[in-house]
Amino acid sequence: MSDKALKNDMTANTLKLIAEQLNVLCQKRATGELVVGSSQTKGRIYLLSGRLLYAKAGQHETRRWNRITQRLMPQWIPNPSDLQDAHMWEYQLLYQGITNKQISVVQAKAIIRAIAQEVFFDLGCYGNATVEWQEDARNPTEMALSLSLSYLEVEPDISKVMALQRQWQVAGLRNLNPTLAPVLKSGIDPAALGVFGKYLNGKYTLWDISVRLGKSVTNVTKALIPLLKKRIVQLKKVADLPHPFANRSVDASGSGGSRKAGSKGKGREGLIACIDDSPVILQTLKKILEGAGYQTLAINEPMRGVAKLIENQPDIIILDLVMPNASGYSVCKFLRQTSVFEKTPIIVLTSRDTLIDRNRAKLVGASDFLGKPPDPEKTIALIEKYLEEIAEQGQTGEASLSAEVSSSAL
Template identity: 35%
Template structure:
């Protein structure tokens, strides 16, 4: 949680996470926009993340597996006098960005000052951004809004927020703790550490390897109900300090990690699970511009298609071989290669000889169409993609598109 006031670090070995790259690119495209950026994990199995912008300024971020825990942590960090359980009992989690309603209520009831509320929101945003930057291949979809479903309390620079996250990640890398993530399957700061070998911990106490105070502290806080994020607040220290204190016990197998559920109030009346759309197939979109992938998701995902957006054309072949999409949209002009060459190469591969390949381009001339046909493409689509024309392509090449 404690993510600020870190000194500059060596950046020579740091690789900018995909989420940060994508958000910086989208920020250039939507500098003055109001809307919501919906982010999903690579496999689409975790709850969505929702990031809200007002006139290009960052105003809120939420979502993920532990949004209630995150809110409670942020409030606890900036105010010790708030009755968090009471606020949660009276919340409506079915409302979009419901946490802000909780914060507004706390302000009205003088449980939080406006300054404290701003600090709570900023802490929540920082944690969301850090969690997203840990995702390997997150998918982003931009949804423009005429108005936000809430009144903004903060208006932050998205770029400055991202820069702060980069500094924190670099600090983590420089601390030498990165190897911990390789030791723990599915590592994230949402995992809860617990004492897996209490007998071994007792042996360390008996051998004076740890003090009685350390022994009691470990048994108390490592109870399997506090995540690493929670421990940073409980222990009043950074995540780096938390992991350093646990590292010897993790290496010895005394401390292990497990996933835990988010909090929920017994007063909440949660809706039944929404009906899932039919899975009509996988559509690949190979384009070096993330925005094209965003547009394709906006068009195709509501119809039940999964969209595989690929922005690195030279890495696309291995990804396509692994996922085997039902149709491929292929950009014509890309760094290091072009759509004609890649299409010709794909057609020489047995796996892609029958898969429809549609060339995407802003150059819609007769010569381009002839050359696209000669390279083995199935059709030609102008950019930016028009929803009606995309659907025409689906109906033309995919049997299960007839119900659209």
């Protein structure tokens, strides 16, 4: 195969063509990118000496990464701040995790395989695509070769995805894509739809919901068909979550792009301050929150961090109740007595969730409670709840101001 771009009309089965091309390239021990393109998306399959390094579907790269790593390695907390560039940042994090002995090569390869399976499935949903081979002159390293998949490892995954694609088509889902997000029609109570209800808000793709419910994406989508036909639910495109280089977090030292007090960053859904003396808990919260598209302000010494709180004015504060150098109750009371944080939602983080602890926290001004270790779903649900309340209060304030202006004009 020459190093010139090789293009083929994908009038045949997309996955079959990808498999054929990969087989040829792997036999030739080729290094480069197999670019699968259509009018909707462009995926990339990276090869090194005929072995699969990583795969991307052209959209929802961060969503896919977060979804699969949290499912397969929920205790692993990658550190993207150590990476130098955004090229194949997911593979860099896997490499970093192995180097730091946080994950094994077997675990990292399991993540690569799971991501590749989803990518193959998504690419298989697109017809009339092209495939283009782009040669690369990179020299393989021993580590990179060990953290890659041979065609013998990849071939069963492709066969599995082909079977899933057939199920998808037989179920009459040919015109749908699992990267779409279902949205419930306004005025309908989500609780009336049982377990599905809380996910029908346009924030979770069909892939996301399938993982959260522990069901296949085909079965999840089939269950929604009656609701789609009745127009109770509709599917819409949803943006990807920001990758680590698109939205660096703010730390307590003020580095990493801190914002001016009261400012709202473009595309930012909320700045969440996390106050805890445990680096592990802070990293866990950071992974959960940034995975959902929020910025974080990490503070491990609460009294010294007050200045940073005032400077950045977070939308929500998550506060640990038990810390060696400061009582969370005292910190909460102090913040409530400060005019800047008088109305800021404060969620207390505690492993001692008793009635006495709750009442005491309420007395010093806590808004809500979160258990330790923080559960991702419960954490995001609380954040969304209070951000929605803040948005509603803002709209009410704007309406009141508009009324005052109109009255003055009269």
